[in-house]
Amino acid sequence: MKLGVIGVGHLAVSMLDGIVRAGHAPSGILLSPRGRGLDLAQERGFALAADNAQIVADCDLVLLAVRPNDAPDAVRGLGWREGQILLSACAGVPIAALGAAPARIMRIMPIxxxxxxxxxxxxxxxxxxxxxxxxxxGSTIALGSEDAFEAATVSAAMYGWAQALIRTGADWTAAQGIDAADARQLVARTFTAAGRMIAEEDAPMGDILGQLCTPGGLTRQGLDHLEAEGVPEAWEGACDAILARLRG
Ligand SMILES: NC(=O)c1ccc[n+]([C@@H]2O[C@H](COP(=O)([O-])OP(=O)(O)OC[C@H]3O[C@@H](n4cnc5c(N)ncnc54)[C@H](OP(=O)(O)O)[C@@H]3O)[C@@H](O)[C@H]2O)c1
Incomplete structure (x- = not known):
C-alpha cells in the first residue's frame, strides 16, 4: 500500500527513519510539505506532496501525525475513499473526532x-x-476496544519517565567519578536488560523480582527506601493524571 504522511514532525520523522531502515524506499513515500516534509524531500529523497489533498488522492495508507488539536481540521474534507486507511498517531483523539469516511481509521501509539x-x-x-x-x-500490541487502547497509551508517557529515571541513574553514577559515557551506557543497558527479562521470561513478574530481593540484601534495601518515599504511588498517580487528560 502506498504510504503518505500528514504531519511531518518529531514522531513522523522517527517512524520514517525506521521504515527506511527496514528497507522501504523514501521515493515511494509521499510527505506533506509542512514541518520537516520539505527538508526530508530535498535531503533524503522522499516524495513531496503539494498539499494534504494530494496525499489522500495518491495514497492508500495515510499516517496522521499532527498535534492532537490540529487533527480534526487536518483530515476534514480531503476526499477520502473506500479502501483507504487513515492511521492516526494522535494521542487522545478518538476515531469519532476524525471525519475521514469512507476510509477506515486505525489508531496507533508508536514511540x-x-x-x-x-x-x-x-x-x-x-x-x-x-x-x-x-x-x-517494531512490534505491535493490538487492543480489543478503543477504551482499552486509550488506557494503554499511557505507556507512551512511561517511556519518557523511564528515560528520566535512566538519566537520574546515569548522572548519579557519573557523579561518583565514573566516565559519563560509561555511566550512560551502563544504566541504559541495565534498564534494557530489566525490560527484556520481564518481556521474555514466562515466570510471574513478582518471582523474577523476588530472585533479586533477598531479605536484608541491597536491592531489597533500596526498594524499601523507594516504597517509603512513595515512589510506586507517585508513579500510579502520574498514570491516573495522564489517563484523565487523554479521556478529557
Ligand atoms: N513525539 C512523540 O514521541 C509522540 C509519540 C506518540 C504519539 N505522538 C503523537 O504524534 C503527533 C505529533 O507529535 P509530534 O511530537 O511529532 O509533533 P510535532 O513535532 O509538533 O509535529 C507535528 C507536525 O504537524 C504539522 N502540521 C500541523 N497541522 C498540519 C496540517 N494541517 N497539515 C500538515 N501538517 C500539519 C506541523 O507543522 P507546522 O510546524 O507547520 O505547524 C508539525 O510539523 C501528536 O498528535 C502526538 O500525540 C507523538
Whole structure:
C-alpha cells in the first residue's frame, strides 16, 4: 500500500527513519510539505506532496501525525475513499473526532524508538493492511476496544519517565567519578536488560523480582527506601493524571 504522511514532525520523522531502515524506499513515500516534509524531500529523497489533498488522492495508507488539536481540521474534507486507511498517531483523539469516511481509521501509539525498529506500537482496531508498516518500526500490541487502547497509551508517557529515571541513574553514577559515557551506557543497558527479562521470561513478574530481593540484601534495601518515599504511588498517580487528560 502506498504510504503518505500528514504531519511531518518529531514522531513522523522517527517512524520514517525506521521504515527506511527496514528497507522501504523514501521515493515511494509521499510527505506533506509542512514541518520537516520539505527538508526530508530535498535531503533524503522522499516524495513531496503539494498539499494534504494530494496525499489522500495518491495514497492508500495515510499516517496522521499532527498535534492532537490540529487533527480534526487536518483530515476534514480531503476526499477520502473506500479502501483507504487513515492511521492516526494522535494521542487522545478518538476515531469519532476524525471525519475521514469512507476510509477506515486505525489508531496507533508508536514511540520514537521507531527509528531503531524497536517501538512496541499499540493499535486499535487491528487492520492487517497496516501490519507491514508497524512491523517496520517494531512490534505491535493490538487492543480489543478503543477504551482499552486509550488506557494503554499511557505507556507512551512511561517511556519518557523511564528515560528520566535512566538519566537520574546515569548522572548519579557519573557523579561518583565514573566516565559519563560509561555511566550512560551502563544504566541504559541495565534498564534494557530489566525490560527484556520481564518481556521474555514466562515466570510471574513478582518471582523474577523476588530472585533479586533477598531479605536484608541491597536491592531489597533500596526498594524499601523507594516504597517509603512513595515512589510506586507517585508513579500510579502520574498514570491516573495522564489517563484523565487523554479521556478529557
Ligand atoms: N513525539 C512523540 O514521541 C509522540 C509519540 C506518540 C504519539 N505522538 C503523537 O504524534 C503527533 C505529533 O507529535 P509530534 O511530537 O511529532 O509533533 P510535532 O513535532 O509538533 O509535529 C507535528 C507536525 O504537524 C504539522 N502540521 C500541523 N497541522 C498540519 C496540517 N494541517 N497539515 C500538515 N501538517 C500539519 C506541523 O507543522 P507546522 O510546524 O507547520 O505547524 C508539525 O510539523 C501528536 O498528535 C502526538 O500525540 C507523538
Amino acid at each position: 520514537t524508538a521507531s527509528k531503531l525498529g524497536a517501538s512496541p506500537t499499540l493499535a486499535y482496531p487491528d487492520l492487517p493492511e497496516a501490519r507491514s508498516l508497524l512491523e517496520a518500526i
